[in-house]
Structures are given as C-alpha cells and as structure tokens.
Amino acid sequence: MFKWLEKNLPKIVMAPAVGLIGWFVYGFVLWTLYISFTNSKILPKYELWGVGQYVKLWGSRKWLIAVDNLLIFTALFLIFCVVIGIILAIFLDQKIRAEGVLRTIYLYPMALSFIVTGTAWKWILNPTLGIQKMFIDWGFENFTFDWLVNREMAIYTIVIAGVWQSAGFVMALFLAGLRSVEDEIVKAAKIDGANLFTVYWKILLPMMRPVFFTSFVILVHISIKSYDLIVALTQGGPGISTTMPALYMTQTAFHKSQVGLSAASAMMMFMAVAAVIIPYLYSELRRENAR
C-alpha cells in the first residue's frame, strides 16, 4: 500500500489540477455545447431540440452586427498593433538613449485593466468636453470628433483604445525577436552593401515569421474575447452598433435569459478561437519536439 502510494505520488499530485481542468474547462464546454442544442430559456432544459438555436443565431440582426464588428475590429486592431509594434521595436533596436524609459512608457497600458482604459478613453473621446473641445479651444472652430456617439464610427473608438493598450505588447515581442538575431548577420549584410532599410525588410523581418505568427494568434485571441473594453467604452451602443460576440453572449444569457441561444453564440466563439489556436499549439509542439 505504502509502496503503491510512493510510486504513484507524482500522479496523485497531478490529479487535482487535471481533475479541475477536466471538469471546469472540458466538462463545462461540453455542457455548453449540449445546451446549445436544446431549447433552454431561463433555466436549462435537457431535451434535445436540434440546431434551432444556431439557425436563430445566424438569423439575428444583432448577432450579424456583432460578427461584422468583430471582423472590422480584428482587422484594424491587428494591422495597427503590428505596424506600430514593429516600428517601435525596430527604432528602439538602434541603440537608443533612454531605451528603458521609452519601453516602460510603451508597455504600461498592458498593466491596466480594459475597464480603466475604457473609462479613460471614454472621457477623452467624449464630444462635449474631450478632444473635440480641446481642438475648438485651440482655434480649430469647425473641428468635430463625435465618433463615440456616432453609430457609424463608434466601433473605431474601440479600435483606438484597443490599439493603445496592446501595441506595446507587440513591440515587446518583436524587440525580443530582433535581439535574438546574431549581430554578425546584420554586419555581413551591411558589408555586402545593404542599407539599413534593406537589412530589415529583406533579412530581419522575414526571420521574424514566428513572431508575426505569435502576434497574430494573440491579437486575434484578444479581439475575439474582447468584452470589458466595449462595456466600459460604449456598452455596445449607440443602439447596438458596437455589439461584439462576447457582449452578445452575456447579454443574451443574463439580461434576456435566452440560455440556449447564448450557449450557441458561446460555441461559435469557441470554434473561432479553436480554429486559430489548434494550428498554433500544433506547430509550437512540433517545434519543441524537434529541439
């Protein structure tokens, strides 16, 4: 008995973690999947109902707006974060004075919650006393900046705040990547007559492919899950113009008490994340095994 215990101690120590994750992650996802095939309203029902909730979901105007917003947000969020991140990383990599201070400034938004970020940007972007007033007071009398309360433009305010929060993170990833490249490669290229631009464009950036991949995965992941920022900045408004899937899911579940429908929307999000993450994990694991 004691022998058995001693031999299996590592597995026994592992068991709580595996059990908790098995139950609270996999079990719960399966439960949500099951409920998405039922006609659950306020309380979950366990009779199967088929794919009705998914039909309803994709027929809902609000969900379509949410998906549309997600695509717009993801595309812009990705482009701006990566472009700004790369520019900052390359520039910081030029033996800059006070690099530490600058890096700290670029990255501090990552330490803040999206609620704090959203609260700050909501105040900055508000049309009555915010940026608009600043420019008018400076003499640009016809300056208008009402994106926050403009149905067509409100989604872009979320992009502004999101990029502000996450661009520094991409910088950190690329800076780490650039620093891991051997100095000799750059020197050799320069002797061959390549200027700095060519060195980065033709040699270093192509070497950063794994960093691009990682940034892509993380940023897409952040944007699919984005919830707090929208709640703090626009609450999905004006109207429903800035609804995104994560917001749709909680609203449908907890305000409209449509448990089945919200489970279906949660599963759509789950599948979207899985489509990005599984290839990523697969390639990471292969790289690790190859080592």
Next chain:
Amino acid sequence: MQDKIHSSYKQLEQRSKYTNMFLRWFLYLVLILFALYFIFPLYVMIVTSLKTMEEIRQGTLLTWPSGLNFDSWAVAWGGRGYGAGDTFLKPYFWNSIKMVVPAVFFSTFIGAMTGYVLTKWRFKGDQWVFLFLLFGCFIPFQAILLPMARTLGVLGISNSVIGLVLVHTVYGIPFTTLFFRNYYISVPTELVKAARIDGAGFFKIFFKILLPISAPIIVVTVIWQFTQIWNDFLFGSTFSFGEAAPIQVALNNMVLSSTSVKEYNVDMASAIIAGVPTLIVYVLAGKYFIRGLTSGAVKG
C-alpha cells in the same frame, strides 16, 4: 579575415555618418511622438482627477490644474457620506485584495506542483497531459460562463468572494502550469536523479532542490496572476454584484451610474485607484512582468 571585415565595416560607418545623423533625429522624433501618444491618457487622467468640475468645463483636456485638489480622490475612495446611492471604491478595493491573495497563492502553488511533475517525474503521455492543461489558457470564457454560474449557485457561493477565488484559481492553473513547466524543464534532471538515489522523496526534492531556485519564476507567475485577477471584469461582473463585487466591477458601476451630474474628476480618480496596484507592480518589477507577458503568450 575577421580583421578585414572589421575594417571595411568601420569605413562604411564613416561614410554614412551624415545620413546617420539625420536618421537619428528622425528616429528620436518618432519615438518621442509615440511616447506622447501612450502617455497622453495617463496625463489626462491625472490632471482631470485634480481639477474641479468648474475647471474641467472651462479648460481643455491638457490644461494644468490650478492646484493639488484631492477632493475627487476622497470622494472616489470614501464617498460623500450620505446613505443610498453613494458608491465608492473602498469596500470593493478590499474585496479585490481578499480575492487576489488566496487565488494567486493557490493557483501558483498548484502550477508549481504540476510543472514539477511534468518535468521531473515524467510518465507516459505526460506531453498529452500538458497539452490538455495548456488548452485551458485559450478557451474563450464565454463557453464556461453558464455552467459556472450554475455550479457556483449549487455550491452556495455565487455572489461571494470565495466563489471568485475558486473561479480564478481554476482558470489560472493552465497559465501557472505553463510557467513552471517551462522553467523547470531547463533545470538539469541529473540533480533530481542524484537526489533520488540518495533516497530523497518527492516532496523533499521539491522543497530542497527546486523551490530554492524558483524565485524568478515565482515572481513572474505571481505578477502575472495578480495582474490578470486584479484586472478581471468578466468573472467579477458575471458572478458577483452588489457588495461582493471586485474593484473593476465597482469602477464600471460608478462610471455608468447616471444618478446625478457626470463628475469626470471623480471618474478619473476612481480609474486611477483601480489601476494603481497593477501599475506599481509594473513599475517595480517590469522585467518580470514582461517576461510573464511574453512567455505566457509565446511559448506553447
């Protein structure tokens, strides 16, 4: 050969001295402009929190406050002293502390143990167990919100700090496991093997050999978990309301409450109070913060 390369490199550097000077000015200009963009909201938050509403209406976002006026900070932290509808952050700040400390402790401890087993007591299929845990880093939490809400209800700990401790501990395990596993994998297994031959047991090896060298990864993990849990809004707002709410939820409620005239100075003071703990950690231990950020996200 090496010398020749070196001297031709030197020549090249000489030639491009003037282009370089122009480039460097441009470089610094861009970097400083971006720095201003990143600093701008923080600056606006701080000066706004120090102004009176009158000053806010008259000046612009950038106007310097007339003096150091901490009234809105006092209101944000302790309220105005009248009963109903007077929301302020103090009790929720303590809720967050009560939630963060145990949740960080438990999740870090469990992660250290699983990381230890996965690297130093390897068994058949441990790669799959790791992958099984790792996937938990990535699931969108929307997919577990509904059953979690019911589970907390059944356990009788919905709308309580204890419930949130449980939630954050569980969903922190994948990350803490990842951190410790990736750290311990670089510790030579020979050390452990030698200790085993000397008759040291499972726990003795952990506490005598691994724990003493784990300080850096413990710091990284604790900072990561602290930041994640302190900044969480989704779980806080879904599983708690009223008195048990953590600070981010309270901040959001305060800002959204439209009972009276909008007081931006109080809003900004509240936002700073909610953000200050993680900011302090970031400034004091930025190196570890960044390490957590990059390895939490990069490494699979």
